[in-house]
Amino acid sequence: MSAVLSSLDKTRRAKAIHSSISARIQHTGDFILRKLAQKRKINQSPLVVGINGAQGSGKTTLVRGLVDFLTARKISTVGFSLDDLYLPNHEQKELARDRRDNPLLRFRGQPGTQDVGLGRNTLLSLLANTAPTAIPSYDKSLNSGYGDRLAKDQWPVAQPPIDVVLFEGWCLGFRPLDPQEFQSFLQNVHGESNLYKYSRKYTDANLADINAGLGVFEKQLYDLIDAWIFMRVSDIDVVYRWRKDQEDQLAESGRPSLSDQQLEDFVSRFMPAYELALSKLDMHGFVSSGILSNGTLRMHLDMDRNVAAYDHKL
Numbered sequence: 001m002s003a004v005l006s007s008l009d010k011t012r013r014a015k016a017i018h019s020s021i022s023a024r025i026q027h028t029g030d031f032i033l034r035k036l037a038q039k040r041k042i043n044q045s046p047l048v049v050g051i052n053g054a055q056g057s058g059k060t061t062l063v064r065g066l067v068d069f070l071t072a073r074k075i076s077t078v079g080f081s082l083d084d085l086y087l088p089n090h091e092q093k094e095l096a097r098d099r100r101d102n103p104l105l106r107f108r109g110q111p112g113t114q115d116v117g118l119g120r121n122t123l124l125s126l127l128a129n130t131a132p133t134a135i136p137s138y139d140k141s142l143n144s145g146y147g148d149r150l151a152k153d154q155w156p157v158a159q160p161p162i163d164v165v166l167f168e169g170w171c172l173g174f175r176p177l178d179p180q181e182f183q184s185f186l187q188n189v190h191g192e193s194n195l196y197k198y199s200r201k202y203t204d205a206n207l208a209d210i211n212a213g214l215g216v217f218e219k220q221l222y223d224l225i226d227a228w229i230f231m232r233v234s235d236i237d238v239v240y241r242w243r244k245d246q247e248d249q250l251a252e253s254g255r256p257s258l259s260d261q262q263l264e265d266f267v268s269r270f271m272p273a274y275e276l277a278l279s280k281l282d283m284h285g286f287v288s289s290g291i292l293s294n295g296t297l298r299m300h301l302d303m304d305r306n307v308a309a310y311d312h313k314l
């Protein structure tokens with residue numbers, strides 16, 4: 001009996017997730033259509049939309065859904081991820097060797113472990129909209145999970161004309177702190193409150209490297225992004241829960257999964273960037289090309305990834 005109930009529960013849950021995903025695609029798709037109409041009045045280059053959301057918040061799912069939503073309306077759309085810009089495995093190993101002082105740079109993930117110049121050139125080529133653009137592609141499963149960039153002849157090629165580019169990343173859009181802001185962040189890290197408990201595990205110099213990495217993002221990428229979709233979670237600790245659910249599903253299906261300790265190590269390596277950047281983003285919003293008005297759609301996600309509210313207040 002309980003097995004029947006549990007399979008009923010699973011079906012209900014799958015339906016709820018499906019309708020949550022559809023609603024999110026519809027709302028963000030409508031936002032993109034409005035921004036595309038605005039951009040068309042200015043020029044014919046593609047609308048570039050940056051998508052920021054914590055790990056596991058549903059970025060990949062959203063981009064896939066939006067590609068279908070837009071393609072069905074004959075809007076030629078390309079999606080890719082900041083993850084596709086990670087350094088090739090041998091370069092990541094070199095970085096880890098050269099920067100033994102910084103455990104945050106040991107593996108892929110943090111700002112500083114991507115080839116940002118490759119991202120800029122890819123966006124510039126897409127924006128020029130005149131020649132085919134090879135889209136960088138990274139496979140996280142290669143090298144026993146350490147990952148590697150695929151050879152260029154395996155990258156998908158986007159054919160012009162392109163109307164919309166969707167570019168997603170867990171820390172895409174995070175802005176660097178200026179020296180004064182960084183000092184007050186460090187004071188908080190070393191202070192009594194538990195607000196920055198993950199950053200406390202690292203040295204000030206380690207954290208400064210991440211801040212500098214964000215500076216490179218801001219300088220090289222954000223002027224090419226016209227509009228932003230921000231999936232904001234109120235409590236960043238939910239990233240653990242979401243990732244744990246994913247690992248449990250892998251284990252249930254008999255596939256390799258991370259132990260609790262590995263999971264903790266993995267997730268906590270990402271946390272300092274959230275602690276460093278999220279409050280500035282909440283306060284001052286994203287940097288963009290600046291050519292569109294009301295260029296950010298923010299969704300507030302609850303712990304089950306449901307959208308509690310949408311707003312444009314950034």
Ligand SMILES: Nc1ncnc2c1ncn2[C@@H]1O[C@H](COP(=O)(O)OP(=O)(O)OP(=O)(O)O)[C@@H](O)[C@H]1O
Nearest residue numbers: 017020021024054055056057058059060061062305
């Ligand atoms: N709107 C939604 N409502 C409920 N669940 C969702 C929603 N969107 C995605 N999910 C589920 O959340 C999980 C993570 O989704 P997804 O891989 O798209 O997230 P992500 O942000 O790309 O993660 P990562 O940063 O780890 O790559 C998947 O199991 C997916 O089915």
